[in-house]
Amino acid sequence: MPIISFILIGIAAGFLATRLMKIDADIPTTIAIGVFGALIGGLVLRFLIAIMGLMAGLVGAILGAMALIWAWQTYGGKR
Template identity: 65%
Template sequence: MPIVLLIIVGAAAGFVATRLMDLHTDVPTTIAIGVAGALIGGLLLRFLLMLTGLAFGFVGALLGAVAVIWIWQRYSGRS
């Protein structure tokens, strides 16, 4: 079940992050960005997730997805 939740939260975070960063990607890329961001954000904010619940899990996923987009744009030459 945590994998399914990771994909759902990651997809939502990827969608919001791509809109915030004004990045136009297809659906699989958006989901991949969101899931990668959820992994990164989950690792960074795991302690807060245990203390405060799912809301910080989404915030962590969103911040992680924005970080992935920023790194991708910075080092791939895409805008």
């Protein structure tokens, strides 16, 4: 069950991160950014999840997705 909530948080984080950073991405890319960003943010901000609960997980997922978008734009292939 935690995996499903992790994926749902990742999808929401990907959507919010792509909107906040003004990225025009298709749905699978948005989902992938959110899920992988949630993994990154979850690993980096794990201690906040224990302290502040689910809201910290969402914040960490959004920050992780934004970091992934930044890395993708900086080091990834340009269109």
